[in-house]
Amino acid sequence: MIKAENNASLLKRFNSYLDEQHMRHTPERDAIVRRVLNITGHFTIEQLKQMLDDDGFYVSKATIYNTVDLLMTLGILRRHCFEGLQAQYEKSNVPIHSHLICTKCGKVKEVRDNNFIAFMNTRKFTAFTQDYYSLCVYGVCNSCARKQKKKPKQLTP
Ligand SMILES: [Zn+2]
Ligand SMILES: [Zn+2]
Structure with a gap:
């Protein structure tokens, strides 16, 4: 059986990783990870950028890509590459x-x-x-x- 972790535990994993790697807890990284954890369903990088813009966080696409990559490495996000479509992401703790x-x-x-x-x-x-x-x-x-x-x-x- 595959168990699902809750958002708090995923957030903790992210923050602990930043600490271990001596990476800074920037407001941008924090905004991205918190936004991502509140999304239900799939999203593209463009959609995530739009959501962050709407929240008033103007984060560069490069930062979004880097953070999303990190979230994938940590198993917090999954990337779907559906044939003929842009890459879509979703949280790993969905059923x-x-x-x-x-x-x-x-x-x-x-x-x-x-x-x-x-x-x-x-x-x-x-x-x-x-x-x-x-x-x-x-x-x-x-x-x-x-x-x-x-x-x-x-x-x-
Ligand atoms: Zn899905
Ligand atoms: Zn159709």
Whole structure:
């Protein structure tokens, strides 16, 4: 079974790491980590920058990239590279879920499949310890499917 840590524990891990590495607790790093921990769902670097701007923290993109990299190294964030889309990030302490990716509009939907989770919990891999997994299902979302159906009618007046 994979256990989830709470935000406070993730924040503690980040701060302890800065101490151990003799890195400074800058207001920028603090703002980024606190913002990230309050996001539910996925976000891109651009979206994170926008959220920080909205909060009144004007942090450079380089600082955001560096801090996000650090958060990934520490296992606080995970990066998803869905085919054809910008890298998306999400916290590591969210419940296990699968992703449905629309190949037309790029929308990503999260779904929980208890049968699949139960199956994965029984899986043992030779010479490998699983930390987490993420199933990606590529296809077409309902609204794109509807648009596709409508199109031929609009083309012929
Ligand atoms: Zn779509
Ligand atoms: Zn997700």
